[in-house]
Amino acid sequence: MTDAVPATAPSTPGSEQDASTTAELTIERPAHGGHFVARHEGRVVFVRHALPGERVRVRFSDTAADASFWRADVVEVLEASPHRVEHPWPVANAIRAAARNRSAVGGAEFGHIALEEQRRLKAAIFEEQLTRLAKTDRTVLVEPAPGESEDGLGWRSRAAFAVDAAGRLAMHLHRSHEVLPVREMPLAVPAINALRLWTLDLSGVERVDVAVPSGGGEPLVLLVPASGTTPRRVAAVASSIDGASVGVLDPESGQVQRLKGRTWLQENVLGIDYRVTGAGFWQIHRAAPEALVSAVLDGLQPAAGERFADLYAGAGLFTVPLARAVGPDGAVLSVEGSAGASRDARRNLHGQDHVSIVQGRVDAVLGGWNDPLDVVLLDPPRAGAGKKVVRQIVAARPRAVGYVSCDPASFARDLGYFFAAGWTLDTLRVFDLYPHTHHMESFARLLPPAA
Missing domain, CATH: 2.40.50.1070 (OB fold (Dihydrolipoamide Acetyltransferase, E2P))
Structure with missing residues (x-):
């Protein structure tokens, strides 16, 4: 597909290789983080810009002798997958970039893969994380965003x-x-x-x-x-x-x-207006707010009079519709660490006296919260919630937990903590809210052990 990149002399096994070293590899399977797994001289290599089954020439990037794995980028495709397509963004095309002796820009690392195959690979990656980190098997279907374009372009707001x-x-x-x-x-x-x-x-x-x-x-x-x-x-x-x-x-x-x-x-989501400051967090895909709010409301079925906690609440994307659903006889606790996002939440929930907006660390707020909670919703950053927060949620004994995640690995790890406490995974929906990248978003409903 491009002119071959000359290979330097191969190194001895276990040695550190120069960054200009290339090798021919056969790609095995996808891995979390936008990589694909191959093996070179007995060592695992995480390869970007590849596809399973392909025979490729790669240039090594990280090759420390004592590393448990190496990294590499495809510079030439020798035997292409039938799912490989022309990249829609030339400066992010790794093969084109390699021919110019440079790297591709980040942000579209799956652009060389047909859109349907991207979603199949993402499903396989999500399933693998559930198996490896949560010790559970689950068939995953990755859903496109509502109104997604056929080419998966034009979505970043x-x-x-x-x-x-x-x-x-x-x-x-x-x-x-x-x-x-x-x-x-x-x-x-x-x-x-x-x-x-x-x-x-x-x-x-x-x-x-x-x-x-x-x-x-x-x-x-x-x-x-x-x-x-x-x-x-x-x-x-x-x-x-x-x-x-x-x-x-x-x-x-x-x-x-x-x-x-x-x-x-x-912003407007399902008829609700939001004000978001310029630096404040908001979902990136133009259709993501609607998709996720709908998933949360459908999955948790908030009822009048219930008491909700919305953790890592941001500007109130979920807090506002939850507050409307539970009504003045219910209560909502909104917890957010960012001062700016909390200010946005206060504006968006002005006059909602049954909503408590607290700026601070989620674990610190939950540690001092004594009121009962019927349902907990959390939307943590990429690192996930962690064992301490999961234990605090379990201790609150809600009827259900809704977990919105942007990272299958941290979600699977946290899911394992819930499993250890006897909880079960009920609903799981995974959304392709980042086409042409390896990222995805999910919503899960977790249920406590039967009384």
Whole structure:
């Protein structure tokens, strides 16, 4: 598919290899994290940009002699899988990048795989994590997002860019501080590409974050100035951006200074309005909020008068519909560690006196919470909730737990903690909310032991 990359002399088994070393490998199976498993001289190698069954030439990246595994990237496909397709984003195409003696940009590591096969592989990866970490077998079906396009493009409502030394819009190469200029972002919603930020002189800016309301509307562009950049220069960059609100983001505090327009986005999910500050967390796929809220409500069936806890609650994506469902005779505890997200939640739940919004660590808040809970919903970060939080949830004795996860490994690990306490996995839905990447999202309903 490309010109062959010359191989250097092979190393002896167990030795450290130079990063320019290449080898021919046969790919065995997918692995968590966007990798595929192969073996070289008796050692496991995690390979990116491959497919099961392929014969490929790889260039090694991490090859420490004492490492339990090595890493490598495909530089040439010798025998292709029938599921390999042309990558929709040239700068993220690893084979094309290798021919230019560089790495591909990150963010679309599954772009070389047909969309249906991506979902089949993700299902296999999820199943493997459940078997290995939770010691349970479960058939998984990965569902596309509602209204997903046939090509899986145009879904990102949020995107982050770097800026190169010449002031051009850029993105980082995978696992590298090096950046490459870009002129499009095919995974992004059209409104992001319509800004044509790659035509601007962004000198003096280190990072550019762009967000668009899930249902459409004016984008918000956040600029992170480089060290030493004057306010006048930042204002000049802002004035060159048409069709968007613009602010300056302090990445340390998360605070946003308005330059023009507004510093927040108006989101709407299933008829509910939300206000989300520019730096605040929100689901990235344009259809993700609707898909996940629907899954939570269908799975947990909140009833009037019930007492819910919404842990890692963010701006209140789930808290608001849960508060409406349980009504004033019920109660909802919202716990979020981010001060900015908690402020958003207070705005979004203004006047809901039956909702308690607490900013703080989830384990600290649960440790001091004595009121009974009928249902617990948690949506932790990629690292998961952990054993302590799971034990606190189990101790609250809810009728059900809803677990929203963005990482099958941490979910499976936490699921194992619930299993150890006698809980069972009832509903499990997995969503392909990150097409052309290895990421996925899931919702699970867990039930306590029978009385």
